[in-house]
Amino acid sequence: MANICVIGTGYVGLSCGACLNSIGHNVVCVDIDPAKVDLLNAGRIPIMEVGLEEIVQRGIVNESLSFTTNLKQGLESADFVFLCLATPQSENGSADLSILMSAVESISSLVKSGSVVITKSTVPIGTFSEIERVLNRSDVSVASNPEFVREGSAVLDFMQPDRIVIGSRNESTSRRVASIYSELDAPLLMTDPASAETIKHASNSFLAIKLSYINAIAIICEMYGADALDVAAGIGLDHRIGSEFLRPGPGWGGSCFPKDTSALLFMANQKGYEFAILREAIAVNQVVQDRIIEKICNLAGGSIDGKKIAVWGLTFKANTDDLRDSPAVKIVSRLLALGARVNCFDPAKFEIPAQIIQANISRSALESCQDAELLVVLTEWLEFGLVQPAQVVEIMSSLNVFDCRNILDRDKWMDAGFSYQGLGR
Numbered sequence: 455m456a457n458i459c460v461i462g463t464g465y466v467g468l469s470c471g472a473c474l475n476s477i478g479h480n481v482v483c484v485d486i487d488p489a490k491v492d493l494l495n496a497g498r499i500p501i502m503e504v505g506l507e508e509i510v511q512r513g514i515v516n517e518s519l520s521f522t523t524n525l526k527q528g529l530e531s532a533d534f535v536f537l538c539l540a541t542p543q544s545e546n547g548s549a550d551l552s553i554l555m556s557a558v559e560s561i562s563s564l565v566k567s568g569s570v571v572i573t574k575s576t577v578p579i580g581t582f583s584e585i586e587r588v589l590n591r592s593d594v595s596v597a598s599n600p601e602f603v604r605e606g607s608a609v610l611d612f613m614q615p616d617r618i619v620i621g622s623r624n625e626s627t628s629r630r631v632a633s634i635y636s637e638l639d640a641p642l643l644m645t646d647p648a649s650a651e652t653i654k655h656a657s658n659s660f661l662a663i664k665l666s667y668i669n670a671i672a673i674i675c676e677m678y679g680a681d682a683l684d685v686a687a688g689i690g691l692d693h694r695i696g697s698e699f700l701r702p703g704p705g706w707g708g709s710c711f712p713k714d715t716s717a718l719l720f721m722a723n724q725k726g727y728e729f730a731i732l733r734e735a736i737a738v739n740q741v742v743q744d745r746i747i748e749k750i751c752n753l754a755g756g757s758i759d760g761k762k763i764a765v766w767g768l769t770f771k772a773n774t775d776d777l778r779d780s781p782a783v784k785i786v787s788r789l790l791a792l793g794a795r796v797n798c799f800d801p802a803k804f805e806i807p808a809q810i811i812q813a814n815i816s817r818s819a820l821e822s823c824q825d826a827e828l829l830v831v832l833t834e835w836l837e838f839g840l841v842q843p844a845q846v847v848e849i850m851s852s853l854n855v856f857d858c859r860n861i862l863d864r865d866k867w868m869d870a871g872f873s874y875q876g877l878g879r
């Protein structure tokens with residue numbers, strides 16, 4: 455059992471802190487947000503994450519997990535310190551390290567001698583040395599341990615990871631960090647710090663390229679009358695390719711892919727390499743959204759000015775409440791700018807972002823369809839597939855549905871009288 459301090463209790467820090475606690479460690483999580491810390495100490499979590507609240511409550515009850523705003527208290531007995539701070543995109547596309555580095559500066563005089571400071575935040579290649587420099591503690595080791603959990607399945611992903619990646623300057627530090635995960639059954643990759651930092655960027659960019667690839671194939675399918683779902687199934691059955699991340703959709707988003715692809719592009723550029731595949735994947739992501747807007751206008755008879763449109767889904771994917779860089783939010787914002795009256799429904803709870811503040815937020819999927827001329831599905835929440843088209847028929851003013859996630863039962867909706875449009879089919 456190790457004493458661990460996790461700094462930053464957002465999506466990653468909270469999931470990792472609670473899961474590290476549940477595999478037997480004493481964990482103190484530090485955050486600068488007192489309201490969040492109070493909420494967490496009361497056993498409630500500020501994000502939507504399956505199974506996480508129960509783990510947090512268990513840890514609090516057996517007094518092996520706590521939350522504080524007091525950095526000194528958090529670091530007092532920590533042998534391992536995880537940095538889980540945001541690394542947002544800055545104006546020029548690079549990652550903004552100011553939050554992370556200011557946290558490193560704050561812990562510099564407080565970390566215990568002999569401890570290991572571990573970066574879980576996604577950071578540019580080479581940040582490791584900068585952390586060592588700012589920390590300025592020869593008696594403290596530094597390691598990179600990028601995080602791959604997905605929002606919405608963070609607990610499961612933590613407990614059953616595809617791999618654990620640890621980068622450090624010497625094997626003994628990596629082995630110490632690896633010992634934290636000894637309860638988990640997962641391939642362990644120990645490498646140098648730059649490679650560990652690169653693995654995270656290379657993974658996210660590869661997945662973004664894969665998604666853009668299937669979205670581009672979906673465009674080809676539409677042009678030639680093929681069905682992108684069958685095509686994706688046919689591609690995915692090749693084990694060298696795999697079936698995941700092959701679903702056409704309204705573009706990728708969220709708190710990681712947009713900023714991480716842009717950061718890698720920036721890093722490549724810094725060294726004089728034009729990473730054209732990645733640049734194109736980012737460009738395709740924009741094209742996909744432009745085409746969706748164009749199709750919505752066409753489905754509404756050429757213009758959406760003054761038209762009522764129902765939208766199902768605002769989060770960047772299902773099973774999360776995260777709206778950061780959500781393609782759905784971007785699309786709704788463009789619909790509003792074109793004069794549409796938009797009724798949105800999403801099962802998650804969140805604060806409505808400023809760019810879609812004029813949208814009407816409905817209390818149910820059905821309610822959002824009242825008097826709408828077009829229904830657009832933007833997030834793949836399972837419950838949308840359970841709505842009976844026969845009920846929707848009663849309340850929409852025109853029977854048009856544009857299923858940008860291909861999750862509705864096309865035949866059922868068409869049988870109910872809808873003009874159904876999927877993506878890539």
Ligand code: NAD
Nearest residue numbers: 462463464465466485486538539540541557575576601605
């Ligand atoms: P987040 O914005 O949700 O959380 C950051 C937390 O840090 C917030 O709670 C904030 O209050 C706190 N904080 C800010 N300054 C602090 C300080 N000085 N001391 C203590 N706490 C402080 O961010 P996130 O989504 O959890 O992402 C964190 C990092 O993990 C990023 O680098 C991200 O790219 C990476 N990552 C995220 C995911 C994901 O699914 N969100 C997955 C893998 C990796």
